[in-house]
Structure formats: structure tokens, C-alpha cells
Amino acid sequence: MPPPTTHSIPSSLPLTLIVATTPIRVASASAAATTTTPPSDQNATRLGIGLKGTLPWPRIKADMSFFARVTSRPPKQGTTNAIIMGRKTYDSVPKHLRPLGKRISVVITRDQTGSVREGVLQELEARKVKMAATAKAKAEAAVEAGQGQATAPAQSPAEEPATDAIVTPSLDAALEQLDTVYGAEGRLGKVFVIGGAEIYGASLRAGSEALMKRPVRIVMTHVVRKPVSESGEEGVEQPFECDTFFPVEKFTAENGWRSASEEEVTEWVGEDVTGEWKREGDVEVQMVGYERLD
Ligand SMILES: NC(=O)c1ccc[n+]([C@@H]2O[C@H](COP(=O)([O-])OP(=O)(O)OC[C@H]3O[C@@H](n4cnc5c(N)ncnc54)[C@H](OP(=O)(O)O)[C@@H]3O)[C@@H](O)[C@H]2O)c1
Numbered sequence: 001m002p003p004p005t006t007h008s009i010p011s012s013l014p015l016t017l018i019v020a021t022t023p024i025r026v027a028s029a030s031a032a033a034t035t036t037t038p039p040s041d042q043n044a045t046r047l048g049i050g051l052k053g054t055l056p057w058p059r060i061k062a063d064m065s066f067f068a069r070v071t072s073r074p075p076k077q078g079t080t081n082a083i084i085m086g087r088k089t090y091d092s093v094p095k096h097l098r099p100l101g102k103r104i105s106v107v108i109t110r111d112q113t114g115s116v117r118e119g120v121l122q123e124l125e126a127r128k129v130k131m132a133a134t135a136k137a138k139a140e141a142a143v144e145a146g147q148g149q150a151t152a153p154a155q156s157p158a159e160e161p162a163t164d165a166i167v168t169p170s171l172d173a174a175l176e177q178l179d180t181v182y183g184a185e186g187r188l189g190k191v192f193v194i195g196g197a198e199i200y201g202a203s204l205r206a207g208s209e210a211l212m213k214r215p216v217r218i219v220m221t222h223v224v225r226k227p228v229s230e231s232g233e234e235g236v237e238q239p240f241e242c243d244t245f246f247p248v249e250k251f252t253a254e255n256g257w258r259s260a261s262e263e264e265v266t267e268w269v270g271e272d273v274t275g276e277w278k279r280e281g282d283v284e285v286q287m288v289g290y291e292r293l294d
Contacts, residue, residue, distance in 0.1 A: 009175065009178060009179040009183040009188060009191070011213045011214055012214075012215065013188075013190075013191060013214065014190075014191075014214065014215040014216065014217050014268075015191055015193060015203055015211070015214050015215070015216050015217070016190060016191065016192050016193070016216075016217045016218070016219055016268065017192070017193045017200055017203060017204075017216070017217070017218045017219070018067060018070065018071065018192050018193070018194055018218075018219045018220075019049060019194075019195060019200065019218065019219075019220055019221070019246055020049065020055070020060075020063050020067075020220070020221040020222075020223055020285075021047035021048060021049055021220055021221070021222060021223065021246050022047070022048045022049075022056060022057070022222075022223045022224065022225075022239070022240050022242065023045045023046075023047065023048075023222075023224070023239070024045065024046045024047070024048040024239055024240075024242050024245070025043050025044070025045055025239070026043070026044055026045075026046050027043060027044075044249065045249060046242075046245045046246075046249055047245055047246040047248075047249060048240060048242025048244070048245055048246075049195065049196065049197060049242065049244050049245060049246050050092075050195075050196055050197065050242065050243065050244030051240070051241055051242050051243050051244070052243065053088060053091070053092055054092050055092075056240040056241060056242045057223060057225070057240055057283065060223065060280055060283055060285060061280060062278055062280050062285055063221045063223070063285055066221065066287065067194075067221075068100075069271065070192075070219065070269045070270065070271070071083050071100075071103055071190075071192050071194065072100075072101070072102045072103050072161060073270050073271075074161050074189035074190070075189050075190055075270070076189070077159045078159050078186075078187060079161070079186075079187055079188060079189035080102070080103065080104055080161040080162045080164070080182065080187060080188070080189050081103050081104070081161065081189040081190045081191070081192060082103065082104040082105075082106055082178050082182070082188065082189070082190075082191045082192065083100065083103050083104070083105055083106065083192045083193075083194045084106040084108065084171065084174050084191065084192065084193045084194065084199065084203075085105065085106070085107060085108070085193075085194045085195055085196070085199060086107075086108055086109075086195065086196050086198050086199040087107055087108065087109040087111070087116055088196055088198075089194060089195045089196045089199070090105065090107045090120065092196075095123070098123055098127070099120065099123060099124050099127060099163065099164075099165040100163075101127070101131055101163045102160070102161040102162070102163055103161065103163065104162065104164045104165070104166065104178065104182065104188075105120070105124075105164070105165040105166070106165075106166045106167075106168060106174045106177070106178065107120050107165065107166070107167045107168070108168055108169070108170065108171060108174060108199055108202075109167060109168075109169065110169065112169075116167055117167040120165050120167050121165065121167075123165075124163070124164070124165040127163060128163060131163060161189070162187070166178070166181065170202075171193075171199065171202045171203055171211065172211065175191075175211075178191065196244060197244045197245060197246065197247060200246060200247055201247040203216070204216065204247055204248065204292075215291065215292070216291070216292040217260070217268060217289060217290065217291050217292070218248075218251075218289065218290040218291075219265065219268060219269060219287065219288075219289050220287070220288050220289070220290065221285050221286070221287050222285065222286045222287075222288065223240075223283060223284075223285055224237055224283070224284050225237065225238045225239070225240060225282050225283050225284075226238070226282065226283075226284055227282040228279075228282070238282075251290045253293065256292055256293050257290045257291070257292055257293060258290065258291055258293055259288065259289070259290055260288075260289035260290060260291050262274055262275050264289060264291075265287065265288065265289035268289060273287045273288075273289070275287065275288055
């Protein structure tokens with residue numbers, strides 16, 4: 001008998017950090033330390049991502065739906081994308097939405113009592129029951145409306161992305177478990193790191209070999225608040241308040257990064273990304289990409 005085929009996660013599978021950031025100007029420590037620094041260099045920009053355990057801004061539909069589409073769209077039928085996050089980011093997702101559907105949520109925690117795992121797995125079961133009830137109600141409504149055949153799902157349940165959750169003690173353990181549980185059966189799609197600051201930091205630190213060898217990409221939504229006056233004139237930028245920041249500020253070659261082209265980002269995320277600024281109320285957003293240099 002031929003040996004069983006194994007599909008472990010290839011080290012060429014990129015780790016994609018997906019994040020929304022807003023520029024926060026701060027007095028730079030090095031600038032403050034020297035009186036010879038020219039005035040123009042005395043400010044640095046940090047990229048704010050959070051405030052008091054949640055996002056710094058009210059709901060931005062364009063960004064939230066981009067995040068949902070990109071992280072849940074698998075690269076091929078029969079696979080499911082993974083979203084790796086810190087326990088605090090998991091907690092920041094509204095209770096009725098977690099774990100997020102059609103994705104494998106991987107929650108990283110130092111908790112050794114088992115209570116985080118228990119809580120996540122209980123929420124997973126409740127979510128699956130709710131999703132099944134919604135799907136059944138939809139199918140019944142379609143049959144009643146005489147559209148049974150027209151709305152029959154294009155994919156069988158086995159081919160649809162799964163909704164699952166894993167709780168692990170580190171990023172390395174997260175990749176290993178994804179490999180054992182999903183990779184081995186060829187069911188793993190793309191792997192995203194969705195935050196927060198601690199987990200972005202862990203994925204960018206030169207840690208294990210498995211992490212260092214993997215291509216690292218960032219899909220970033222820039223967010224700025226620029227209210228428009230009643231006469232239609234764009235006002236000055238009003239920064240958001242932030243207490244949590246992305247661990248990288250500059251994406252220059254000097255810092256080991258390069259900007260990706262619109263075509264590359266489009267290919268990474270599976271939909272058109274133009275890099276244009278789009279307005280939603282007082283806020284403007286722009287999607288861009290970066291790749292870590294070898
Ligand atoms: N703008 C965005 O795109 C975006 C995206 C995501 C999150 N956020 C924001 O970011 C903030 C949360 O970020 P955060 O940095 O405070 O928290 P986080 O990274 O989401 O979670 C931190 C937690 O992860 C666990 N953890 C971290 N490092 C670990 C390690 N090396 N080993 C094992 N477990 C580890 C610990 O969980 P335990 O305490 O359970 O041990 C730790 O308390 C929130 O405000 C959130 O809204 C923003």
C-alpha cells in the first residue's frame with residue numbers, strides 16, 4: 001500500500017498580518033534626548049491600533065467588511081483560512097459574533113487553568129448551533145418561496161469553509177496545531193495574524209526557525225479622521241486617541257520592508273485593492289501592503 005499523502009503547512013505559506021492603523025504624532029525619545037535635533041525631526045509617528053481594549057474609532061463599514069471578506073475567502077474550495085489572535089483581541093470581538101464564522105480562530109493565551117480554552121470552546125459550540133439554525137431557516141424560507149432549486153448552495157457543506165477554534169500557548173504552537181489539525185488533511189487555506197499589538201510583535205520577532213523562514217506580509221488599512229465642513233471643505237485631521245500601537249512604524253528598506261504594488265496586494269487578498277483613499281463619514285481609509293525583505 002502506498003504511504004498516506006501528508007500536506008504539512010509549507011514554510012513558503014506566507015503569514016499575513018492584517019491591521020487597521022491611524023497615525024499618532026508623538027515626541028520621539030531620541031529627539032527629546034538631544035537639543036541639536038532640528039525642529040522638523042522632533043516628532044515621530046506611531047501607528048495606533050487600539051484604545052481601552054477596543055478599536056480607537058467607531059465602526060468603519062468599509063474596513064470591517066474588507067476584513068471579513070479577505071479573512072474568510074479561502075484560496076481554494078475545501079480549505080479554511082486561519083486567523084491567529086491574542087486573547088484580548090478575541091475578547092474584543094462582540095460575544096454574539098465569536099468565534100468568527102467560516103474561519104479557524106486561533107487564540108493565544110498564557111492561561112494554564114484551562115478557563116480560556118473552555119470559554120472559547122463553549123462559545124464555538126453555541127456559535128455552530130446558531131449558524132446551523134440560521135442556515136436551516138434560510139433554506140426553509142427559500143423552499144417556501146418556491147426558490148428551493150434556484151438558491152441551492154453552490155458548495156456542499158463539506159466544501160464550505162469550516163468554523164472552528166483552537167486555543168494555544170504560543171504562535172509556534174498555533175502554527176504547529178494548524179499544521180497537525182488542518183494542514184495534514186490539506187484543509188488549511190491562508191494564515192492571517194489579526195492582532196493585537198502583542199501578537200503582531202510576536203510574529204515579527206525573530207523567534208523560531210519556522211517563523212523566520214516564512215514570508216511575512218502586512219495588509220494595512222490606513223485610517224484618518226478629516227471631518228468635512230457644511231460647505232463641503234475638508235477640515236484638518238483630528239487624531240484618534242490610542243493606547244495600543246503597531247510594533248513597526250517605518251516600512252523602509254532600511255527597516256527591512258518594501259511597499260507592495262496594488263497588483264500584489266490584489267493578488268494577496270483576492271480582490272481589487274487600488275490604494276485610493278475612500279471616504280466614509282468623517283473618516284478616510286486606504287488599503288496598502290508591505291512585505292518583509294529576506
Ligand atoms: N486596529 C486593528 O486592526 C486591531 C486588530 C486587533 C486588535 N486591535 C486592538 O488591540 C488591542 C489588543 O491588543 P493587545 O496587544 O493589548 O492584546 P492581544 O495581543 O490581543 O492579546 C494579548 C494577550 O495574548 C496572550 N499573549 C500575548 N503574548 C503571548 C505569548 N508570547 N505567549 C502566550 N500568550 C500570549 C496573553 O493572553 P492571556 O492574558 O490570556 O494570557 C495576552 O494578555 C485592543 O484594543 C484591540 O481592539 C486592533
